[in-house]
Amino acid sequence: MSEEAWPYAADSDPASLDAASADFGHLIRRRPAAVCRPGSAQDVAAAVRWAAGRRMPVAARGQGHSVYGRAQAGGGLVIDMSELGAVHAVEADRVTAGGGATWRSVLDAALPHGLTPPVLTDYLDLSVGGSVSAGGVGGMTFRHGFQSCNVVELEVVTGEGEIVTCSASTHAGLFDAVRAGLSQYGIITRAVLRLVRAPELVRLHTLFYPDHRAMTADQRRLLSTGRVDYLEGAIRPHPPGWQHVIEAGVWHAADSPPDDDETLAGLSDLRARAESVDLPYPELFRRLSKLESSLRAAGTWHDPHPWLHSFIPDASADDLVAELLTDLRQEDLGEFGRLLLYPIHPGRARTPLMRLPEGEVAFLCGFVRFPADDPSLTDRLVKANRTAYDRIRAVGGHLYPVSAVALTQADWKDHYGPWWPAVENAKARFDPRHLLTPGQGMFPDSP
Ligand SMILES: Cc1cc2nc3c(=O)[nH]c(=O)nc-3n(C[C@H](O)[C@H](O)[C@H](O)COP(=O)(O)OP(=O)(O)OC[C@H]3O[C@@H](n4cnc5c(N)ncnc54)[C@H](O)[C@@H]3O)c2cc1C
Known part of the structure; x- marks a missing residue:
């Protein structure tokens, strides 16, 4: 990974740092060194590379509904995804949305076409990137699985600062790692989401x-x-x-x-x-x-x-x-x-x-x-x-790791059981410097 100058000034005004130090849980506070609001995947990639050059931890922040500091990066860089909140083309069976879009805006865009995501969370003001990274469960999960199961394609910025488009057939390893991967392997900048007919x-x-x-x-x-x-x-x-x-x-x-x-x-x-x-x-x-x-x-x-x-x-x-x-x-x-x-x-x-x-x-x-x-x-x-x-x-x-429980790496090994080696491999492949999302406590040590 080449370290490059980041052309976008990181925001370090006290109000931005304060906002990025808190979340819905109000249980953990970690103050970042800088906050940025990128407007494109290229900007997110540049931000990740900029932080990597300074060995700074990085966390994406969607709507800040974590309850235990999972979108915080003490002394690091918080990437506020709100500028990537647009909902783009609605097609017959899918919609393209920015990683920072809320499910409310996705539903609002789909409904005029008589369509809906097959699974919605109970609360719509969660970001697509935040809930696909966790799973996303709701009253339709018993039939259609999680929101993360209803994703067609993702554009992801890895911990290496590379932009990769992945799906079940292209870069499937990254696609499988990022969905419900608790933001350990990449930042979702764009998602193509499945749509189905909406009932009246x-x-x-x-x-x-x-x-x-x-x-x-x-x-x-x-x-x-x-x-x-x-x-x-x-x-x-x-x-x-x-x-x-x-x-x-x-x-x-x-x-x-x-x-x-x-x-x-x-x-x-x-x-x-x-x-x-x-x-x-x-x-x-x-x-x-x-x-x-x-x-x-x-x-x-x-x-x-x-x-x-x-x-x-x-x-x-x-x-x-x-x-x-x-x-x-x-x-x-x-x-x-x-x-x-x-x-x-x-x-x-x-x-x-x-x-x-x-x-x-x-x-x-x-x-x-x-x-x-x-x-x-x-x-x-x-x-x-x-x-x-x-x-x-x-x-x-x-x-369901959207919870207010402090977890050690031993807890994570227990959580993943036989999948732990795959988790470690994915981390080594997609975020080898262990920059992304330190708030989970999954990889606390630098490699
Ligand atoms: C009121 C409320 C209702 C909820 N209802 C439900 C529900 O019905 N079903 C359900 O499953 N969950 C529910 N949750 C939990 C929620 O899904 C998770 O907390 C979700 O991660 C929050 O998304 P956010 O955008 O607000 O997250 P944030 O707090 O901003 O981020 C959450 C995590 O996702 C990461 N992240 C954010 N954006 C991205 C991105 N673009 N790419 C990669 N990683 C990213 C952050 O770094 C952080 O680790 C609820 C939470 C609240 C507070």
Whole structure:
């Protein structure tokens, strides 16, 4: 790699450095030496080479929704991807977007063509580069896999500062490393994303259960019948106890409403409490924006967020959730928090570096915490995340690494198991100086 002069001045004004020192988690702060906002892949490549010449760590920053400093680079260079946020051509089955584009802008561009990404996250203000680097899970994952499974092609700037276009057939090694690769091998500057027909309406059923075992039993039933297009679930604080809820959606057009009796046949929910509504399809993904507005209005959006996400095997899911609930206090989630339980089919994932449990079915198990802003509570919850993670992996579960858990290289070796040598090889090939994304703690030592 040749070190070259970077023609774009790095921004080191205090406001930019402050902004790049924080993230949504508000748990970790690392101040970079410089921040830049490149407008092209060539600029990103020049920035990486510039940092390499100074042996500076580098982290891309999308929308800053990491919860544990993963988009930070202490003493290094943060590459703010917001200038690469455009959505370009929408074609019959795909759309091209900048790595810094949000899923909201991708959906907004696709919908006028009657199209949608097959998998959307619950919250649309995440960047394409940020979520494809993590995986990207939502209510359509049980059918279509992760967002990272629905990528046609990527343009990537490697840790060597080279621009490479990769896909399943060209530079497949890089394509497989970058998707859910936790930003260890390259920065995504452009993505070609799969699109499918968007439904007009969603019949959304909200189903209530007396406990989580009844809830997961019906999630399994709904998976096996294939009658729904969208499937999530959550355990929410409902003082003095918990509320167990499935959200199941059926795509349809206004002139052909679905048969609710058929959809809900054989389920064991508390039917008198069930709610069924028709929503325009985009509204399904705007619900979290409403929560965001409430939290911003209450001044709590910027409080600490010690979230923990994992994938747990079906065979131990019910007992494990019972165990996790025993230790969980309502204040640990807060009024707006929840324990997510989304069923998925691990076999439908087509992203090699996504670590998932064995078996036909697994569950995303996610502690979405909005606790009070109290340092001792925050500290306890970060420790509780570690305890929960250790239990989860003891039963064959895996971390979804968008979580507030400090990980050592030994943890990463354990996380990847038999894949660790492939991870090391990919790092040696695509980021041999270990510049990229130090916040994961995966390769803490310089080679
Ligand atoms: C409110 C909220 C809701 C969420 N909902 C979901 C959900 O429904 N499903 C889900 O799967 N996850 C969800 N997440 C987690 C989220 O997917 C990840 O935190 C994601 O990485 C955030 O993207 P971002 O652009 O905001 O990331 P940032 O914090 O900016 O970056 C996250 C990581 O990606 C890297 N990165 C950023 N841009 C690029 C790029 N262009 N190329 C390579 N690496 C890059 C960063 O260096 C960092 O390591 C949610 C998080 C929050 C805070």
